[in-house]
Amino acid sequence: MVFRQRLLKLMCALLVAAVIAPASARAYTASSPWTQMKVGVAHGKSVWATTSTGAALSFTVKGKSFAMWFTAGPKNGRAAVFVNGKRSRIIDQYSGRTIRRAVVFTRAKAVNKVTVVALSTRHRNSKGTRVTIDAFSPNARVCGKGCMKSPTPLSNAGGVEISGVDQVWYPTAVPARTSPEWNVAIGSYVRGRDVLPIETAVPVIRAAACDQAKKVPRGIVILSFGAQNATGSTGFGKAISKEQIVATTSAWAAGLAECGTGPWEVSLGTSNSGAVTRFNGYLGGIAWAKIVASAQAESDPRTVVSGSVDLEPGWGPPGQARAWVDGYTAQTSARLWNFGSADGCPQSYGTDLTCNNGWTIDDVLWVSSHGGGNVLAMPQIHTKSGSQARQWAVLAARAADMGMPLRLAAITVQTAACSQVRSGCPTTGVSAWDGWSQLRRAIDAIPRAVGTKVGAPMDIRWGWANGFVIPPETTTTTSTTTLPPATTTVPPVTTTVPSVTTTVAPTP
Numbered sequence: 001m002v003f004r005q006r007l008l009k010l011m012c013a014l015l016v017a018a019v020i021a022p023a024s025a026r027a028y029t030a031s032s033p034w035t036q037m038k039v040g041v042a043h044g045k046s047v048w049a050t051t052s053t054g055a056a057l058s059f060t061v062k063g064k065s066f067a068m069w070f071t072a073g074p075k076n077g078r079a080a081v082f083v084n085g086k087r088s089r090i091i092d093q094y095s096g097r098t099i100r101r102a103v104v105f106t107r108a109k110a111v112n113k114v115t116v117v118a119l120s121t122r123h124r125n126s127k128g129t130r131v132t133i134d135a136f137s138p139n140a141r142v143c144g145k146g147c148m149k150s151p152t153p154l155s156n157a158g159g160v161e162i163s164g165v166d167q168v169w170y171p172t173a174v175p176a177r178t179s180p181e182w183n184v185a186i187g188s189y190v191r192g193r194d195v196l197p198i199e200t201a202v203p204v205i206r207a208a209a210c211d212q213a214k215k216v217p218r219g220i221v222i223l224s225f226g227a228q229n230a231t232g233s234t235g236f237g238k239a240i241s242k243e244q245i246v247a248t249t250s251a252w253a254a255g256l257a258e259c260g261t262g263p264w265e266v267s268l269g270t271s272n273s274g275a276v277t278r279f280n281g282y283l284g285g286i287a288w289a290k291i292v293a294s295a296q297a298e299s300d301p302r303t304v305v306s307g308s309v310d311l312e313p314g315w316g317p318p319g320q321a322r323a324w325v326d327g328y329t330a331q332t333s334a335r336l337w338n339f340g341s342a343d344g345c346p347q348s349y350g351t352d353l354t355c356n357n358g359w360t361i362d363d364v365l366w367v368s369s370h371g372g373g374n375v376l377a378m379p380q381i382h383t384k385s386g387s388q389a390r391q392w393a394v395l396a397a398r399a400a401d402m403g404m405p406l407r408l409a410a411i412t413v414q415t416a417a418c419s420q421v422r423s424g425c426p427t428t429g430v431s432a433w434d435g436w437s438q439l440r441r442a443i444d445a446i447p448r449a450v451g452t453k454v455g456a457p458m459d460i461r462w463g464w465a466n467g468f469v470i471p472p473e474t475t476t477t478t479s480t481t482t483l484p485p486a487t488t489t490v491p492p493v494t495t496t497v498p499s500v501t502t503t504v505a506p507t508p
Contacts, residue, residue, distance in 0.1 A: 043143040044150030047132040054301040058115045058154040065106045067140035070132045073098040077122035077129030082115040094123035102140035170453040184432045185219025187460040192238025194463040202251045208464035209255025218262030224269035228279040246295045253299035271310035280320040285327025306335035313343040313356040318363035329372035338368045339378040347390035349397045369407045378410040381435035382428040393442035397449040409455040416461035432457035
């Protein structure tokens, strides 16, 4: 009886001690993808380790200058280190044998948040992508006074949250031709032949992305894989599987991250081509969001991975398109870009709200912004006549009247694709900044729409085998100041310009 009473008192004492123990004294157990791995050469005899691309772990580290220790080895990959939300450096943790190393960080604050992110890339001789974290110390000579061995993480984030980085760029003027900003991102209509066999295609894709990142400061790259189907997409005639879509996206993300300096985003695109199908409705949106999530998990976290869809009234009924967007937004918070058109919508603002195929202006607005906080518009501004710019200006005015702004976070042109067509594009193929200027002028011509921001342009081409191209401008637009609004409403044209997408991007 006495023994049992003493045992009870001991258990109570231990429980109280655990409750009142300071947080710093409690053990932190990280769940997958980070685990503690025993390594004999480590300062703490164990390290935090992961092999999952995008896995991030954060720590509080004191000192305006400090060293991060890790164990390098034959199965190690690369890590990106962010100090107070800004990318500081990329660390290659490969070594022919397991050894201990340190890298020094300077120009920091007195107290810093240090985030280590596992990348998908690795040294050519490495047999894996493991990333390790051993210790933090005031210097890289010894792990002595002030050294944190096997440090306690702040969190076990599955991804990295970096502040102050925004892929969306809203220009206020056309850049000068001599400015790097004149060169815009170029996306791709991705055919099956461009990615098959995938093992051979990945190095080519990665090189194309790297080439672009060296020539363009920043941007969003749409990869349009064609219409959605059960296994992935149609690939414009030669099917592309979900796994191949993910591999293609990952290769693009790696190339942009490795060779670029500014923020980049790569977006997996499909369309509502094919009228009423089980992939053009709610379940299709959910399925595409899952492919986007798979690509995010496999891609370099320095490049944002998002979803996109080419929604065109002429290709299917509005209910299916709205349902697809609803399915996507219900599944993920990743951005969704509508890089579609506004077929048949009015070109002057009035009482007419109808578009082609039973669509209304409000339907186009829903799938372009109003369907969710992560839905953005990247409208096609392809026509040299300016008809599409006027349509989207009307949409912006309608949105303003509704008190629900249209997020025109980018535009698309197809100059690059037109340059690949033998006969060119007689009525389309307006260049990037001329397309942006068209839309800017059209918006500023409608008092209700004045002030609507317009994101930077993106060009698009077929595949990537012909290397990076910077198409010449189609007019003499060279203004480097904000374009003034017009004083009168732009008059509508009397005929509807045919769908331009079918010129260089036939129905998938």
